[in-house]
Amino acid sequence: MGNRYTTSSAFLEALQEAGVTHLFSNFGSDHPAIIEALALAEKEGKELPKVITCPHEMVALSAAHAFAQVSGKAQAVFVHVECGTQNLGAGLHNAWKGRTPVLIFAGSSPYTQEGELLGSRNEFIHWIQDVPDQRGIVRGYMKYDNEIRTGANVKQLVHRALQIAESSPKGPVYLMGAREVMEEETTPIQMNTDLWQPISPRALAPKEIAPFVEDLRKAKNPLVITSYIGKNKAAVHELVKFCESLAIPVLESVPNHMNFPSTNLLHCGYQWNTPEQNALIEEADFILVIESDVPWIPLINKPSKDCTVYYIDEDPLKEGMPLWYIPSKRFFAADAETALQQLNAAIAALDVNQAEIVKRRTKVEAYHNEQRAKWAKAETYSEAIMTAEYVTACIREYCDENTIVINEGISNFQASYTHLQMSEPGSILGSGAGGLGWNGGAAVGAKLADPSKTIISITGDGSYMFSVPSSVHWLSRKYDAPFLTVIYNNRGWKSPKLSTLGVHPDGVANEMNEFFVDFTPHAELSKIAEAAGGAFARKVENPAEVKEALKEAIAAVRSGRSAVLDIYLPAIQEENKMKVGNEHATV
Known part of the structure; x- marks a missing residue:
């Protein structure tokens, strides 16, 4: 032919x-x-x-x-x-x-x-x-x-x-x-x-900038909430400039990127299915929501009725979500980086009350430092129990400017984001959605996109199994894309349990401790990767072994071999009655 x-x-x-x-x-x-x-x-x-x-x-x-x-x-x-x-x-x-x-x-x-x-x-x-x-x-x-x-x-x-x-x-x-x-x-x-070529980034209408800036200037307790501004690294730098100029605190709601440096004193934490009112949101008299689908969950956690809300997003009306509304003074369909450049230029020309800004900065920094002290306390090593907070703090020791964390931690999203404390744009990625099993293929894709990076994938045991690890680790070996997977293994699906407790905290399921999410008999999850892709595989049940296991696994990855650490957290069926408390399922 x-x-x-x-x-x-x-x-x-x-x-x-x-x-x-x-x-x-x-x-x-x-x-x-x-x-x-x-x-x-x-x-x-x-x-x-x-x-x-x-x-x-x-x-x-x-x-x-x-x-x-x-x-x-x-x-x-x-x-x-x-x-x-x-x-x-x-x-x-x-x-x-x-x-x-x-x-x-x-x-x-x-x-x-x-x-x-x-x-x-x-x-x-x-x-x-x-x-x-x-x-x-x-x-x-x-x-x-x-x-x-x-x-x-x-x-x-x-x-x-x-x-x-x-x-x-x-x-x-x-x-x-x-x-x-x-x-x-x-x-x-x-x-x-x-x-x-793709369409050019959209800007704010010039006539809308002055009213926005005037409302911001008058605010005593402004707040920024974001979820995915970090998908554009340059936008992160513009957001930092914006917040630093007026000492505005930042809250990350359901993040799936590094949106604002955790080490910046204006960073005031993360939230997912938060079961209580966030104090910053409650006190705010001005909120800029920028690049976020779910800035808060109105059932429990929302601004006061007198708060002025502005919304900047590529899709500020969420036309693909049949039920969605966040009442706001203005909705702007604009590129975050472009809009922030416009706002920063306008703010630079403002005559502001520096004493008020200094006062606000002092208050926000005190909040930040108190929050971090609580976080540090939660990371304390215990011989008796393996905690997600401690494991994540140990992982943090291996994260530098050349690390990308792939995060599909689900019920441990709060612990992972809080205790990794990432500060480099592009250093942590989520799927941006709720289709479990993304983590494995994503780790391979990230490594292929930038072979110079060390890739660490954080996942639960449920999302690990969803990821088709046999396929993932065959792929990793064939295309020379090594990465580390850390499984936060509680031997079950914790998120459905938390969802049930969120609606029926004193229900029969809690009384009987039966949520139909138990993964018994337990599988040797790391061995799947070993068999399919020649990965370094280790199960870790003792908190004393975590640091040594991570050292071995990172060494294997840097030598060109993928690694999987199957770390045993307390099992779902072993837990007593739970309150939703500080545990958070995926949105």
Whole structure:
């Protein structure tokens, strides 16, 4: 047949032109033309994105997700028809809610069956996998979806899809194409990629700046709340400048990035499913919510009725959330970095009462220091009990400016963020959503995006099992992407237990200590990674062994071998009656 230039050839070229460097792929019977085009390119020495073979689709999408978070550039995920599309599962939710750009491509069953076109049906599965609306499977989680119908404009479709994916608010896009179309011969065309750039960042309307600044100037107890401003490292620096100028405290609500340096004296902690009123929120007379979906949970924890709230976000009305409202004086659809630059310029020209600012700074710093003293006390070593706080403080000793923490700690989110005390933009990442199992693929993706970083993944035993660790650690070894996993293992799903106690604190489930979340008999979780990827594996049941185990595991990772520490916290079924207290499940 010769060296044919097909729709698949043009498709792969377009990805390369657009800056996609990796194809996280799970190939199937719909991809012969793609595989031929990749093999031909390798034979001819033509540069195309690198194929990363992923034995599970959830791992593939999670890896692409974190790769984009670290690199700032969308990657591609290739899956097999509607079956592979459905196996992306919770990763679709994560990419959509986490505002992460990724291009997903799936083939579809051939639309001819008697050899009318090259690629016609020749396997029984082609009838089984023919469904009425394959794109409908993902439509609720995509910024854009389309079908490739010809090679004549496939490059335009790819560049348009990625332009949409990388425009704010960012998110996933989906393309599909039948075998016959992907096999179709076509004519090469040249694309000017300068004409397909993402939309420029949006700014505040100039007329809105003066009223905002005047309200801020009059405030006695202003507060900033954020969740994911840290996805843009430059925005973090602008937020620090903004807060330092007027001594404004910062609260991180449901964070999934390093949004404000924990060591900064204006940083006043974290909250998730906080079961009590936060004092800072209650006292505030002005709140700037910037880049946050859930700044507080109104049932228990909200501002006073006299507080002035302003909202700055890429999507300030949360149009993808059917039930959502945070009454605010103004909602601004704007890029956080751009908006803060505008506000900082306006504040610099203000004539402010320096004595008031000094007074407020003293009060906020006292709050910060008292809070940190409590945190330090919670980290105290105990021979009798393994605590998440102590384990996290030990991990902190190995975190420096070259460390990225992948955090899917779920019921230990509060402990992990609080006691890691990260201060470098980009140093800690979450999925931004609630689809469990992100951690493993994300760790591989982060390492591939920046091999110079030490990657530490924090996860619970439930989310570790969701992550398909056999696939993750095979991938880690094959593509030389070592990382450390620390499992906070309480031998069960603690979050459903906490949710039940939050609604029925004195209910029958608590009385009987039966929440149907117990993982017995216990699995040797670290051994999965050892068997699948040759990882260093160790179970740690004694608090006295934590520091030694971490030292060994970090040494293994730095030598090029992944490591898994399975650290046994108190088991769910061994706990007595619990109050929600300081424990927090994921939002």
